[in-house]
Amino acid sequence: MIYFVIYLFLEVLISVNISSAIGGLATFFEIILSAFFGISILINFRKTLAENMTAVSYSCIDLEQFQRLNLFTILGGILLIIPGFLTDILGVLLQFSAFTTMAVNRYNVKSGKCKTNFETKNIKKDTNVIDVEIISDNSSIK
Numbered sequence: 001m002i003y004f005v006i007y008l009f010l011e012v013l014i015s016v017n018i019s020s021a022i023g024g025l026a027t028f029f030e031i032i033l034s035a036f037f038g039i040s041i042l043i044n045f046r047k048t049l050a051e052n053m054t055a056v057s058y059s060c061i062d063l064e065q066f067q068r069l070n071l072f073t074i075l076g077g078i079l080l081i082i083p084g085f086l087t088d089i090l091g092v093l094l095q096f097s098a099f100t101t102m103a104v105n106r107y108n109v110k111s112g113k114c115k116t117n118f119e120t121k122n123i124k125k126d127t128n129v130i131d132v133e134i135i136s137d138n139s140s141i142k
Contacts, residue, residue, distance in 0.1 A: 011086045018085045031083045038080030038091060041073070048073050 019027040052069050055061045061069070062120030079087040093099045 007086075011084050014086045015084050018070045030085075030088070034080045034091070035083070035089045041080065041095065045073060045077070079108035 020032075049070060052061070052066050056063065056066045068075075072094045076091040078090030079094065
């Protein structure tokens, strides 16, 4: 509860200072523009989801990081829709993968290296095996 009160205080303080510096009309256009960006991010979320699914399949991130990264993208889009300069700043920061990866890795140290090489080095191939097709002698074709 106290964090919410502090957040509201900071939001009002930042919004008043920025809007008085840039003017009312520019503030109005910023609110409209950031709402359109937030809506477009939420509409195009499937592309981000596909990229994160590819990263999971290549073992670049684990499933917990996958969930957090997608949550940050959705949360950033919603924050861009909500009017206010602090929410817009946080929404934009949550859209950058470097920022979200840094936030995820701060609490989850298990981030592995990305395996983009599909060749397995530990599997020995048997060179004496010949691939053949066996045709039975009991064929009914005459």
